[in-house]
Amino acid sequence: MKQTKKEILKIKNLSAWYEQLQILYNINMHINKGEIVSIIGPNGAGKSTILKSIFGFIEKRTGSILFHNQEITSLKTHELVSKGIGYVPQGRIVFPGLTVLENLEMGAYTRTDKKEIKKDLQELQAFFPQLQKHLHTNAGLLSGGEQQIVSLARALMSKPKLLLMDEPTLGLSPQMKLMLFQKIKELRDKLQLTILIVEQNAKLALDMSDRAYVLEAGRNKLEGIGNKLLHDKRVQHLYLGGEF
Amino acid sequence: MSLIAQVLANAIIAGGIYAVIAIGYSLIYSVLKFINFAHGEIVMIGAFIGWTVAVHWHQHLFIATLAAMICCGLLGFLIEKIVYKPFRKKNKLYVLLTAIALSFLLQGIAIVLFGAKVRTFSTGNIIKGHEVFGAVITTTQFIIITVSLIFVFMILLFIKKTKTGKAIRAVAENQDTAAAVGINVDRIISIIFILSSMLAAVSGILIGYEQNINPTMGTMIGIKAFTAAVVGGIGSVPGAFLGGYLIGFAENFGILFVPAGYKDAISFVILLIMLYVKPTGILGKKTEEEVRV
Incomplete structure (x- = not known):
């Protein structure tokens, strides 16, 4: 693996709220340059909220987010795009009339x-x-x-340096899911991208990514190399309470 | 024959003015999903600025139009920033009430600044019109027809072809996704208010050349242009264009069949029928884009 171990994104003690409801509790995460990192966890664990917090869609939050060692927590969404962060929203959102x-x-x-x-x-x-x-x-x-x-x-x-993808395979056929992940890997190599993916399909995500974070009820639960987590009893327990 | 030609000419004149104003309603609705009920008052302010510069200060009409466009553009920008923006994320009813309050405020300001007297652009000389296919059209009316068409097509082209125009459409479709590609949504909203208000200024002056102007003129013209925007499909710029001419034609041809005193009622009857039959308007989208004022 041609990992340089250079941190491109660092999240420190991130908490986030929707109105009065706290979704994230002191999340810590880092992503190295060139990695594909996925965030998995059961429904409602706050996976998408992490991406939305990074990308400035959630107003009420504490903690800090560093991109290339630079504080970006206070930046607006459109400013983050100029900084080099791209975002693929959940639910295949295109501009339908364009x-x-x-x-x-x-x-x-x-x-x-x-x-x-x-x-x-x-x-x-x-x-x-x-x-x-x-x-x-x-x-x-x-x-x-x-x-x-x-x-x-x-x-x-x-031309992002870091791409945030929110459940890109949601609602796609199994072949499309696999194809998409292969394309994502190709893109990483071709464009020297770093990718953070939130994924519902834990098996696929762990299989395809370098590292993964497992979330439970808005808190960091586990962290590790993708395919090692795949066989981790605790991950299996979190999903369906047993084997995949 | 000449009667029909005359009515047709009048319809085109009125339709052009309605279209220019209606586009303003639709542009703002397309992005913010609310009806800017103070838009008619911007038309009135534009007319008075144009009158002040052209008649009171004896400047060329071109300078007067430019001055009105710049002042109204600035006014539209400030109105959005100061009056509407604080309510943007609140219930739409807040913005609606604010818009109505604002239109009274602007009327009041106009009465204080320009007096309640009726003003007129015309010099008092009666100019002989040109005869076209049996209809008598004055030079000013020719100018009104041409200017309104030029502005309508410029704005259509701008929305369709330019980068900013495409960004306006993107913001109208999905604000979050627009921000996600790096579009500064606040800036686009400002641009929309400036553009709409500049168009309103132009139409205010065009109206001034056809009719007298007074501080309450914005109410009726505003409601009719709003009707045009709804009939054409609120949120759709081509729809507003279509709706504007449709209302212009319906009003002018309508009085061939009903007494002229009912002229103003015609557009409202059309509005009622439209809201009943096809609330999304002629070119409106089928989805939740129905009028919700």
Whole structure:
């Protein structure tokens, strides 16, 4: 593994609230450059809330979040995109009334290098051939899997260093899930990306990621190498109270 | 024949003005999902600024229009920042009541600044119109038709083609996702208010060249343009364009069949029928985009 052990993201004592309801309790996490890290845990454990807190969608929170050793806790969502953080929201959210091409152009909203944007558009189309034939179709008319790819490609258009993905495989067919994870791995190598994934499908996530954090009721439960956790009795117990 | 041609000409003139104002309602609704009931008052303020510069200070009409656009743009920007923004995340009813209060406030300010007197742009000379297919159209009316069409198409092109225009559509579709691609949503909202208010200023001056202006003129014109926006499909800019001309045509052709005194009622009857038959409007989206004022 070509890990340089350089921390790209560090979360210290993060707590977060929705209105009066506390969701996260003193979460600690770090992500090294080039890693694929997943966050797993039962429903309602606060997995997505971690991503939303990093990305400035949750106002009421304490603790600190460091990106490249720089405090980003007080930054607004759109400022984080310019800093190099990309986000793929849960539920394959595209701009339905905009064409696929316009969706991708919006992904490059923070960039001004027109030539490079054109080149990246070409490369992404080569990487996701599904995009090509629908370029001028309204994104809302695509299938679920295709929308997920538009959503991912749109996030990549901002040239992020760190990509946050919120349950990217939700509602996809088993083959699509596997394909998507393989694409994610390829992207990591191709673009030197660092990826933090929240995933419902714990087996798939642990199988595919370098490291994982297991969450329970808004607290850190376990942390470790992906496939080691896969066979950890405590993880198995957390899910269904037994083997997968 | 000449009667029909005249009515057609009047319909196009009125429709163009309604369209320009209706686009403002729809743009703001598309992003913030509320009806800016003070929009008609911006039209009125625009008319008075234009009158002050053109008639009172004897400046060229072009300068007067520019001045009105800049002042109203600034006014729209400030209104959003100071009056609407604090309520943005609250119940929509708050913003609605605030908008109604604001329109009274703006009317009051206009009465204080410009007096309650009726003002007029025209110089008093009666100008002979041109005859087109049997209809008599004055030069000013030609200008009204052309200017309103130019502004409508400019805004349609802007929304469709430019980066900022696409960002406006993205913010209208999903604010969180728009922020997630790096769009500064607050800035886009400011741009929308500035644009809508500038359009309102232009239409205020266009109206001033057809009718007298007074501090309460914004109410009726505002409600009619709002009707046009709803009929066309609130939130849709092409819909507002369509709705504007539709209301203009319905009003002017309507008085061929009902007494002219009912002219104002025609658009409201259309609004009622529309809300009953197709609440999303002609070009409105099928989803939850129904009018919720």
